Amino acid sequence: MTRDIGHFIGGKRVAGASGRFGDVFDPNTGEVQAKVALAAQDEVRAAVENAKAAQPAWAALNPQVRARVFFRFLDLVHQEKDALARLLSSEHGKTVPDSHGDIQRGVEVCEFACGAPHLLKGEFSDSAGPGIDMYSMRQPLGVVAGITPFNFPAMIPMWKFAPAIACGNAFILKPSERDPSVPMRLAELMIEAGLPEGILNVVNGDKEAVDAILTDPDIQAVGFVGSTAIAEYVYKTGTATGKRVQCFGGAKNHMIVMPDADMDQTVDALIGSGYGSAGERCMAISVAVPVGEQTADALMERLVPRVESLKIGPSTDESADYGPLVTEQALKRVRDYVDLGIEEGATLAVDGRDFTMQGYESGYFMGGCLFDHVGRDMRIYKEEIFGPVLSVVRAKTYDDALELPMSHEYGNGVAIFTRDGDAARDFAQRINIGMVGINVPIPVPLAYHTFGGWKRSAFGDLNQHGPDSIRFYTRTKTVTSRWPSGVKDGAEFVLPTMK
Ligand code: NAD
16 A cells, blocks of 8 residues: 655645656665656645745744744754664665764754844944944845755755744755655654744655746745756756855765775775665765775775675664665666766676565665776766775876866865875865865765855855755845934935945
C-alpha cells in the first residue's frame, strides 16, 4: 500500500488536485513507497493566497514573540529526531546517523533565527541635523519562497524557512519531489509550535510548481538550491519577473594534498568527504590533487585499500559508511560517468560499479570508485558526478595544483591539507572559491556565518544563513525625522548637504 503525500496549505495537509503524481522510492529496495502530488499553478496560488492573508499579522508581532515559536519547534524536533531521521533515510537512502546530521545542521540555523530580535535591530544616528535623527529598519518582504534539492531534505528547507519566517515573512516551500515527507512533517511541527496557519506552506511538485512560483506576482523573493542548470534557469526567470533571487548550484570540490600533509589525516578526510552520503553532497570532495609524484603514489597506496573496504549497507544499518543512491536514474548516471572515465583514458583503480547488496538486490547501491591519472580536459573532471567516485588529478607543483580549482567553472568548496602555514595562508588568500578548508575537508560554515559558493556554484549576491540570510529576507527602510516640529526655515531649492 503506497501512501499519498499532498501539500501543506493554510496550516493543514491537503490532497493534491492536479491529478499528477510522482513516485517516492525506497532506495534500499527500489519499491515505490509513496505517491507525491505534483502541484498545478492554482494550487501554488492557493498557498500564496493563504500566506498573503496571514503575513501582515505575523510581521506585526514583536520579533521575540516570533522567535518563541522556533524555541518550541526546536523542542518538538528534538523529541522527534529519531523518527525524523528514520523517515529521512527511508526516502533519501543516507544512513540514519547521517540523517541526524542533516537534521542537526538545519536545527542550528533555526537556533540562529531565534536571534532575530537582535539581528533585526536597525541603525540610528542622532543629530544628523538640527533636531534631525535618522534611523533605518529591516522590514520583511512579504511572501517569499524556497525551492530545495533532494540531498538535504531537512537541513536546506530549514536554512530557507527559518530566517525568512523569523524576519516576519510568510513562506512557500517547494521541496524535492524525491523525498518530501520530512519537509511536510517539519511544517506540521511548526504549526504545533504555535506558528499561525498560512505562514509556512509546503507545495510539492516539479517544474510546473517551480514555474508557478517564479511567475507569481505576490512572491517577492526566491531562494533556490539544486543543480547549476536549474539554478541558472530559476535565477534568470525569477529576476526577469522582478523578484529577489538567490540560487545555489552544483560543485566540483578539490582537495590539494601537499607533500608535507599528514597522510593518515588526509586519507581519513578524503574517505569521509568523498564517499559519505554516497557522494551526494554539494560539499563532497570529488577531486584529490596530490602535489608531486611521490605524494600521489603514497596517497594512492593508502586510498585503494580504504576505498575497497568501504562498508556499504541499507540506510537502516547504523554501521554502514553509506547507503544507496537516491534513485535508479541517479545510479545509472553515476555508473555511466565511470564508464565514460574509462573511455576518456583515466585509470580506474577501484571499480564499484557492479556492487550488489545482498538481500537488497533491487536497491540503488554502488561501490566506491577511485580514478587515478584524471586529466583536466576529461568530462569526469569537468562535470559534477554526485556519487561515490573520487578522481585523483596529479599536479607537479603547488602552483599547478592551485590552478586547477582556480580555473574550474564551479567554486563551492575547496580544501588544502598541509603542515605549512605559509602555503595554507597563500591558498586561502588567492583561491577564487567561496568556502575554504585548511586541513578540514568539508568546510561548511556554521549557522552564524554564511554559506555560499562562487562562480557557477551560485547566482545572486547574498549567501545562505548567517547575517546574509537576514539581509536576503528583509529590505531596509531609512527614516529621517525632525523634532521639534514647527521649525520654519523656508523653502530650500538646493540639494541639502552637510554644511
Ligand atoms: P535539481 O536541480 O534536480 O532539483 C532542485 C529543485 O529544482 C527541486 O526542488 C526540483 O523539483 C526542481 N527542479 C528540477 N528540475 C526542474 C526544472 N526543469 N525546472 C524547474 N525546477 C526544477 O537538484 P537535485 O538533484 O535535487 O539536487 C542535487 C544538486 O543540488 C547537486 O547539483 C548539488 O550540488 C546541488 N546542491 C547544491 C548546494 C549548494 O548549496 N550549492 C547544496 C545542496 C545541493
